[in-house]
Amino acid sequence: MAKITLSKLRHSYFPNPKSPSDYALKEIDLDWTDGGAYALLGPSGCGKSTLLNIISGLLVPSEGQILFDGQDVTDLPPDQRNIAQVFQFPVIYDTMTVYDNLAFPLRNRGRDEDTVRDRVMAIAEMLEVTEMLDQKAAGLSPDNKQKISMGRGLVREDVNVVMFDEPLTVIDPHLKWKLRSKLKELHQRVKATMIYVTHDQTEALTFADQVVVMQLGEVVQIGTPVELFERPAHTFVGHFIGSPGMNILPCDLRAGVALFGADAIALEGPIRGEAIGKTEIGIRPEFVKFAESGLPAVVTKVSDVGRHTVVECSANGSRINAVIEGTAPTKGSEVHLEFRRDQTRLYVDGWLATDPDKPDTAAEASL
Amino acid sequence: MKTENQKAWFFVLPVLILVAFNALIPMMTVVNYSVQETFGDNVFFWQGLDWFEQILRSDRFHAALGRQFLFTFLILIIEVPLGIAIALSMPRQGFWVPVCLVLMALPMLIPWNVVGAMWNIFTLPDIGLLGYFLNHVLGITYDMTQNPFAAWVTIITMDVWHWTSLVVLLAYAGLVSIPDAYYQAAKIDGASNWAVFRFIQLPKMKTVLTIAILLRFMDSFNIYTEPFVLTGGGPGNSTTLLSIDLVKIALGQFDLGPAAAMSLIYFAITLLVSWLFYTLMTKDDLN
Numbered sequence: 308m309a310k311i312t313l314s315k316l317r318h319s320y321f322p323n324p325k326s327p328s329d330y331a332l333k334e335i336d337l338d339w340t341d342g343g344a345y346a347l348l349g350p351s352g353c354g355k356s357t358l359l360n361i362i363s364g365l366l367v368p369s370e371g372q373i374l375f376d377g378q379d380v381t382d383l384p385p386d387q388r389n390i391a392q393v394f395q396f397p398v399i400y401d402t403m404t405v406y407d408n409l410a411f412p413l414r415n416r417g418r419d420e421d422t423v424r425d426r427v428m429a430i431a432e433m434l435e436v437t438e439m440l441d442q443k444a445a446g447l448s449p450d451n452k453q454k455i456s457m458g459r460g461l462v463r464e465d466v467n468v469v470m471f472d473e474p475l476t477v478i479d480p481h482l483k484w485k486l487r488s489k490l491k492e493l494h495q496r497v498k499a500t501m502i503y504v505t506h507d508q509t510e511a512l513t514f515a516d517q518v519v520v521m522q523l524g525e526v527v528q529i530g531t532p533v534e535l536f537e538r539p540a541h542t543f544v545g546h547f548i549g550s551p552g553m554n555i556l557p558c559d560l561r562a563g564v565a566l567f568g569a570d571a572i573a574l575e576g577p578i579r580g581e582a583i584g585k586t587e588i589g590i591r592p593e594f595v596k597f598a599e600s601g602l603p604a605v606v607t608k609v610s611d612v613g614r615h616t617v618v619e620c621s622a623n624g625s626r627i628n629a630v631i632e633g634t635a636p637t638k639g640s641e642v643h644l645e646f647r648r649d650q651t652r653l654y655v656d657g658w659l660a661t662d663p664d665k666p667d668t669a670a671e672a673s674l
Numbered sequence: 675m676k677t678e679n680q681k682a683w684f685f686v687l688p689v690l691i692l693v694a695f696n697a698l699i700p701m702m703t704v705v706n707y708s709v710q711e712t713f714g715d716n717v718f719f720w721q722g723l724d725w726f727e728q729i730l731r732s733d734r735f736h737a738a739l740g741r742q743f744l745f746t747f748l749i750l751i752i753e754v755p756l757g758i759a760i761a762l763s764m765p766r767q768g769f770w771v772p773v774c775l776v777l778m779a780l781p782m783l784i785p786w787n788v789v790g791a792m793w794n795i796f797t798l799p800d801i802g803l804l805g806y807f808l809n810h811v812l813g814i815t816y817d818m819t820q821n822p823f824a825a826w827v828t829i830i831t832m833d834v835w836h837w838t839s840l841v842v843l844l845a846y847a848g849l850v851s852i853p854d855a856y857y858q859a860a861k862i863d864g865a866s867n868w869a870v871f872r873f874i875q876l877p878k879m880k881t882v883l884t885i886a887i888l889l890r891f892m893d894s895f896n897i898y899t900e901p902f903v904l905t906g907g908g909p910g911n912s913t914t915l916l917s918i919d920l921v922k923i924a925l926g927q928f929d930l931g932p933a934a935a936m937s938l939i940y941f942a943i944t945l946l947v948s949w950l951f952y953t954l955m956t957k958d959d960l961n
Contacts, residue, residue, distance in 0.1 A: 363858075363862065365858050365861070384861070385858070385861045385862045386861060386862060386863075386864040390862065391862060392858070392859070392862050394855040394858070394859060395855070396853065396855060398855050398856050398859040400873045400874065400877075401877045401878075402873060402877045403873065411863055411865070411873075412862075412863040412864060415863055415864035415865050415866070415869065416864050456859070459859075459863060460862075
């Protein structure tokens with residue numbers, strides 16, 4: 308177990324990178340505390356697997372350092388870093404039994420058979436695979452194979468960090484949920500630092516205490532699931548997290564007032580700095596309500612998704628989603644939309660540009 | 675009532691005809707010869723299993739069979755490990771991959787009789803490059819036309835040169851199909867190079883190696899052209915393998931009955947060994 312620090316890390320797959328777009332990973336500075344559960348979330352090709360391979364030592368970064376507990380491990384090979392990694396496709400040693408698979412990392416490190424047996428039995432029990440120990444690993448189902456590859460990581464008592472690279476990709480949907488809660492439970496029991504890479508927001512948000520959202524080789528936001536949902540630091544995060552994602556509406560700024568078409572929209576608080584660039588309003592569908600007066604809009608689509616209804620409206624040529632409980636207006640009807648003020652944010656060139664009001668003024672505003 | 679449709683037979687017919695003409699009819703002709711005696715003019719006498727008994731009891735057949743097994747055993751024990759070793763050391767990506775693959779495939783593209791002629795000339799003591807070098811530069815007496823040991827060394831070397839590539843290409847195909855994650859996981863698990871070979875590469879190559887060994891067994895067990903051109907079975911009978919002996923009996927002595935019986939026994943042995951080997955190699959896969 309260790310604290311992980313990434314310092315001024317950059318990586319390019321080209322030998323002589325010139326422009327920023329040559330970098331698969333743009334400059335990253337991060338601190339991950341001991342024993343935490345982290346997720347790296349982003350679309351395919353955002354650099355999250357590159358970052359993972361750099362931490363595990365399968366890849367040496369072009370620039371920067373990786374520190375485990377303050378110690379530079381940038382040039383150490385994977386087996387000397389004391390890390391464990393679970394891959395997208397289960398990696399098991401076909402010819403060995405489940406027991407031998409779990410014992411493999413310990414035997415390679417020259418542990419005596421008594422220690423090996425104790426550890427294997429403990430891990431097998433934790434993963435609920437005890438009754439399979441004598442079976443050939445080749446015959447297992449994909450989810451059990453993935454459990455075994457997880458087990459090979461956890462069997463070493465001194466691992467610094469366990470990393471998961473989209474581990475549920477090949478698992479059947481009904482088992483995904485089970486394996487995910489198993490993972491969460493394991494994290495609570497073994498107290499190792501865990502890093503989970505995925506492009507699935509549900510997996511990231513349920514597993515991690517803290518989520519790192521990446522896009523185009525860059526970290527756009529680090530935060531708890533609640534922070535990512537409530538105050539996305541970038542329109543990308545707003546869009547990527549949530550279902551449906553945040554409404555992003557083009558707007559003009561005139562004398563500090565945000566104008567969406569001809570309608571003035573009240574923001575959560577003061578705008579930071581000069582606000583020069585492309586300005587947009589961000590509001591989650593969960594905070595859009597129908598009201599007597601407000602922004603006029605036309606309902607274009609109504610979809611009942613079970614717990615609630617997603618109503619798609621059109622206003623000033625933009626699409627606005629609203630998530631509502633209870634009865635929804637019918638398609639084609641003319642409605643008025645109201646945005647909850649403390650959840651309405653301004654983005655300049657994609658980045659968050661408003662601060663929340665002071666508590667007293669916020670209270671005043673809601674009156 | 676259910677009407678049965680027999681049209682499907684119509685589609686199988688072309689294959690049946692083809693197989694009949696290229697396998698069944700020639701094979702049955704051989705069976706026919708093997709139980710009869712003829713003195714020409716298409717006059718046949720029933721002989722029963724006499725020819726089979728004669729062949730199975732003949733010292734000449736035993737000796738040829740022994741040489742055949744020795745030859746096949748030697749080339750397998752050299753070509754398979756050598757082929758794996760070469761496949762392991764070939765690059766997995768980059769500029770050199772196609773170069774290596776083409777170089778590896780070259781020997782296999784040369785016709786059998788040309789291979790035999792090449793090695794014959796190559797090893798002749800007075801004019802061959804290798805033969806001259808060994809005899810006149812290094813001073814080692816090496817003459818495959820006189821010395822049985824030299825003849826064996828030459829046919830084994832020739833076969834290794836000609837056919838190791840097959841094992842290499844098949845093993846290589848098995849190796850490149852292993853996903854990177856396996857090597858990465860092994861690195862993280864702290865596995866040694868030997869453990870990577872033993873627990874990842876070898877199991878993943880098992881299927882293609884089974885095919886490679888099977889092909890090399892059958893080909894080498896039935897080999898004819900190359901040793902025939904190279905040594906003609908000599909010196910003496912020292913390199914007379916089964917097929918060479920068979921042709922001598924059939925076309926040299928024109929003993930069609932014994933030759934037919936011998937070829938059936940020969941066929942049965944090839945089939946039996948292939949079946950045994952395949953069954954043993956794949957028995958784990960069924961469970």
